[in-house]
Amino acid sequence: MQFSRRKMLAAGAGVAATAATGGTASADPSVSDAALARSLGFTSAHADVNGTSLHYVTGGQGAPLVLLPGWPETWWQFRKIMPALARRYRVIAVDLRGMGGSAKPSGGYDKKTMARDIFELTRRLGHSNVNIAGHDIGAMVAHSFAINHSDATTKVALLDVAHPDESLYQLPLLPKPGEFHLWWFAFNQVRALPEQLITGRSRFLIDYFFDLLLVNPAAISEATRAIYAHAYAKPDAIRAGNAWYQAFNQDIEDQKAYPKVTKPMLGLAAEASFEFFQYVLSTKGTDVRVSKVERSGHFLAEEQPETVIRAFTEFFG
Numbered sequence: 001m002q003f004s005r006r007k008m009l010a011a012g013a014g015v016a017a018t019a020a021t022g023g024t025a026s027a028d029p030s031v032s033d034a035a036l037a038r039s040l041g042f043t044s045a046h047a048d049v050n051g052t053s054l055h056y057v058t059g060g061q062g063a064p065l066v067l068l069p070g071w072p073e074t075w076w077q078f079r080k081i082m083p084a085l086a087r088r089y090r091v092i093a094v095d096l097r098g099m100g101g102s103a104k105p106s107g108g109y110d111k112k113t114m115a116r117d118i119f120e121l122t123r124r125l126g127h128s129n130v131n132i133a134g135h136d137i138g139a140m141v142a143h144s145f146a147i148n149h150s151d152a153t154t155k156v157a158l159l160d161v162a163h164p165d166e167s168l169y170q171l172p173l174l175p176k177p178g179e180f181h182l183w184w185f186a187f188n189q190v191r192a193l194p195e196q197l198i199t200g201r202s203r204f205l206i207d208y209f210f211d212l213l214l215v216n217p218a219a220i221s222e223a224t225r226a227i228y229a230h231a232y233a234k235p236d237a238i239r240a241g242n243a244w245y246q247a248f249n250q251d252i253e254d255q256k257a258y259p260k261v262t263k264p265m266l267g268l269a270a271e272a273s274f275e276f277f278q279y280v281l282s283t284k285g286t287d288v289r290v291s292k293v294e295r296s297g298h299f300l301a302e303e304q305p306e307t308v309i310r311a312f313t314e315f316f317g
Contacts, residue, residue, distance in 0.1 A: 030230055033057070033101045036076060040083055042091070046101070049120035052108065055101030056094040056121065060086025063154070064127045065316060066118060067093040070136020070161070071241050072206060073299075074100035074231050076224065077135065080305035081312070088313060092125065094118060096141060098240025100231050109243035110250040111163065115144035119152055131316045133157035133266075135301065137244045140164060140251065143284070146261045155316055157266040159300050159308075160273050162280045163258075164251040184209075188245035195235040202238070203229035213298035220302050261285040266315045268308065270296050289315075 042059035134142030267290035
């Protein structure tokens with residue numbers, strides 16, 4: 001089976017002032033999460049759950065809406081949509097286990113365990129049911145949450161990536177000329193070497209992926225790129241981010257036993273991913289709708305925030 005770019009992507013990655021859409025941050029990459037959160041009118045906090053510590057950012061009033069980011073980013077990837085969503089929902093943007101301000105333990109990076117992290121966090125915050133949305137690795141965790149904590153799930157949205165399944169085993173080591181190559185899926189399986197290569201050089205990696213996977217590279221600013229590069233600059237952060245990929249074999253085994261998601265599911269996909277993503281999600285849920293995000297690459301909430309805001313408010317109600 002040959003994998004096109006759309007199939008690969010779908011199978012699947014101080015503050016002076018910030019505009020209402022979260023547009024501009026200070027060029028200082030070491031600005032604190034607390035300062036970044038305040039710039040959006042949100043609050044930064046930590047909670048000990050499921051044997052680890054999670055960093056999360058909260059704001060707004062209404063039904064809880066959990067936002068889970070992906071690699072190689074942090075909760076800050078939702079900065080452009082959080083203020084608008086907070087007018088309708090209690091927004092909870094979480095750094096996953098191993099990400100950003102969250103702890104980076106030695107294990108627990110399978111998506112079932114990470115979904116348990118989020119479940120315990122939502123219970124700690126007093127929510128018995130939540131809407132949940134995830135992008136990239138966060139989408140995998142959101143899908144696992146909807147399966148393993150169905151009673152705690154109201155609706156679930158997945159952005160441009162589905163839960164790992166056996167189709168990942170079909171990714172080619174050497175793609176044919178012109179085919180898109182998810183080489184980092186293999187690179188992130190390697191232990192120790194990525195830390196040696198990337199420590200102190202993470203900005204090269206950040207710029208590569210954004211320039212590759214955005215239609216408009218300017219959608220993620222110099223300041224925000226510096227923030228993400230800082231978040232993945234140290235060996236523990238690189239190790240933990242890679243561990244999400246190293247857990248794919250376990251995720252695939254877990255997925256084999258999963259039933260279809262029975263709660264309403266929304267898929268948002270980039271133009272290149274849409275057709276295959278539409279097919280994949282139709283096999284993963286019983287109440288699924290999938291929409292194409294025009295003029296966007298993989299990083300939907302940063303490249304087309306207004307489209308994502310509109311889709312979320314229509315779907316989550």
